[in-house]
Ligand SMILES: Nc1ncnc2c1ncn2[C@@H]1O[C@H](COP(=O)(O)OP(=O)(O)O)[C@@H](O)[C@H]1O
């Protein structure tokens with residue numbers, strides 16, 4: 447069997463002395479898109495923060511493997527170089543730096559860490575123009591500081607643009623649909639779908655089903671009280687939408 451892009455084994459995580467993740471197991475093979483659904487507070491974002499290597503999240507048990515490499519031993523920037531990209535629910539603002547400049551610096555930081563030469567300005571311009579057009583991002587937006595004063599939709603589109611330029615092997619999208627109107631949702635979904643490839647995997651985290659009409663997952667996992675309690679095909683998302691999460695919570699109480 448080929449090595450999965452992502453493998454999470456019995457992951458337990460504490461935040462401020464409270465156990466939030468209670469034994470997460472997940473295998474994400476190359477080329478697949480998996481969705482994680484679950485109600486607010488079930489621990490979905492905690493999982494994405496742990497993947498990102500955010501401080502204050504204490505892993506007490508378990509492991510995370512990215513292309514077979516131990517992620518928990520890597521610094522956040524090393525994870526990015528290893529092919530991990532995370533799009534967060536609340537993207538950070540980068541005041542004083544034009545989005546364009548930020549994007550080029552991000553690409554070059556990764557190229558440098560991989561021992562590659564810097565991207566040439568014409569190559570960079572071409573790549574930004576191509577990816578930006580697909581996402582309806584104009585040059586005006588690229589001159590503004592990243593995320594500063596961006597609308598919800600603009601933030602998400604800027605994030606997908608970063609993803610398109612950095613070409614990660616694992617994309618984690620946490621609540622990418624929140625704050626999007628229907629038009630923006632379609633643009634973002636189209637951008638994400640264009641990045642689906644046999645070498646790339648995606649983890650799409652959401653508590654609504656509607657995003658999954660546009661980004662159709664291979665597998666849907668239900669998250670409840672810090673673990674995956676059920677997995678199925680895309681129809682599971684529709685069933686959840688109809689019946690809610692109450693069935694799972696009973697076991698918790
Ligand atoms: N930094 C933190 N400090 C204290 N509690 C936290 C922190 N982050 C998350 N939690 C708690 O962890 C639980 C899971 O939160 P989260 O992972 O954000 O869930 P979801 O993304 O599924 O809504 C919640 O009860 C939340 O209050």
Ligand SMILES: [Mg+2]
Nearest residue numbers: 490491535621
């Ligand atoms: Mg969340």
